[in-house]
Amino acid sequence: MSTYLVTGCAGFIGSHLTEKLLASGHTVYGVDNFDPFYPRNIKERNISAIRNHPQFQFFEISLSDYQMVRRVPLDEVDVVIHLAGKAGVRPSIQDPNGYIDANIVATQNILNRMRDAGKKKLVFASSSSVYGNMPETPYREDMDVSNPISPYAFTKKACELINYTFHHLYGMDILNLRFFTVYGPRQRPDLAIHKFIHLMKSGRPIPVFGDGSTSRDYTFVADTVDGIVRAIGYVETNSGVYDIINLGNNTPISLNDLIGTIAKVSGITPVIDRKPMQPGDVNITFADISRAQNLLGYQPKTKLEDGIRSFMTWFDQQYPSV
Numbered sequence: 001m002s003t004y005l006v007t008g009c010a011g012f013i014g015s016h017l018t019e020k021l022l023a024s025g026h027t028v029y030g031v032d033n034f035d036p037f038y039p040r041n042i043k044e045r046n047i048s049a050i051r052n053h054p055q056f057q058f059f060e061i062s063l064s065d066y067q068m069v070r071r072v073p074l075d076e077v078d079v080v081i082h083l084a085g086k087a088g089v090r091p092s093i094q095d096p097n098g099y100i101d102a103n104i105v106a107t108q109n110i111l112n113r114m115r116d117a118g119k120k121k122l123v124f125a126s127s128s129s130v131y132g133n134m135p136e137t138p139y140r141e142d143m144d145v146s147n148p149i150s151p152y153a154f155t156k157k158a159c160e161l162i163n164y165t166f167h168h169l170y171g172m173d174i175l176n177l178r179f180f181t182v183y184g185p186r187q188r189p190d191l192a193i194h195k196f197i198h199l200m201k202s203g204r205p206i207p208v209f210g211d212g213s214t215s216r217d218y219t220f221v222a223d224t225v226d227g228i229v230r231a232i233g234y235v236e237t238n239s240g241v242y243d244i245i246n247l248g249n250n251t252p253i254s255l256n257d258l259i260g261t262i263a264k265v266s267g268i269t270p271v272i273d274r275k276p277m278q279p280g281d282v283n284i285t286f287a288d289i290s291r292a293q294n295l296l297g298y299q300p301k302t303k304l305e306d307g308i309r310s311f312m313t314w315f316d317q318q319y320p321s322v
């Protein structure tokens, strides 16, 4: 059994990953600062079931502050899984500095801390956003991503580059995982599926940006977590590792089809409030997952309809009065 440090453990993906690692018998140190990007009470609820688990220890620490990062417990840790950060494309346009602090500065701090503690194994949460608007699909990891179209995208690409430098200088084994629109129970409230279902159940119109033809490679959270667990095993047992890996679903779904599927699963006819495309939004995300399949044996399994049903079951439990 291993000991892992999961940053961003109170967030959407981090809380699922932490549960999965604990259920497999590992020890997890979790770090989160309850960033106000969305309410603290949602994040506290995300970890309420594991907060008192005997093999879990929680540390409320901001990774953007190096004085606090010194308190991150690394002595026993086998692999750091760094998921903490500010997510989301549109808010990053309003607050680039906040994204630089929570993503770039925090990643640099955790790398410095790992170097000083002699720790060499890192799995990092990057994003499909780094691809911007590519002329070709599906997106492969060897494509040139030098033209990010949002601050969020450039902070994630910057982190991949800093990670490379630390791999080169200090022999750290690092996998950068590019997640593609993860959804499922506990999904962040700012993301489309959560937002749409909340609005539809409250009888309110849903804002649809553009003509509905934009597509996303929606990936169910259990599939993403399965990919992360495989990546952890890979860095833990190999050395000389630096790589970038898409963890997507390889099946883009248009916004119109997404809304149709939500309508079918929920039985609610949506009222659409059409809006112009937003700056920073990309037209499509579409992962080539062959590297993840070959290197990690990753194979996403969840169909969109099943994933949305699972989200709705969770939503109804959390928000019975909506």
Ligand SMILES: NC(=O)c1ccc[n+]([C@@H]2O[C@H](COP(=O)([O-])OP(=O)(O)OC[C@H]3O[C@@H](n4cnc5c(N)ncnc54)[C@H](O)[C@@H]3O)[C@@H](O)[C@H]2O)c1
Residues within 6 Å of the ligand: 007, 008, 009, 010, 011, 012, 013, 014, 031, 032, 033, 034, 035, 036, 037, 043, 061, 062, 063, 064, 082, 083, 084, 085, 086, 087, 088, 101, 102, 106, 125, 126, 127, 128, 178, 179, 180, 181, 182, 183, 188
């Ligand atoms: N959800 C997606 O579709 C998606 C897609 C691509 C990449 N990602 C990346 O995956 C990671 C997890 O995403 P998520 O959807 O679970 O987001 P989330 O916002 O639910 O979780 C991120 C967590 O990090 C914490 N955090 C933020 N800044 C911090 C700091 N300075 N110090 C300590 N903790 C801090 C937040 O409080 C939050 O709990 C993020 O890095 C995100 O950019 C997510």
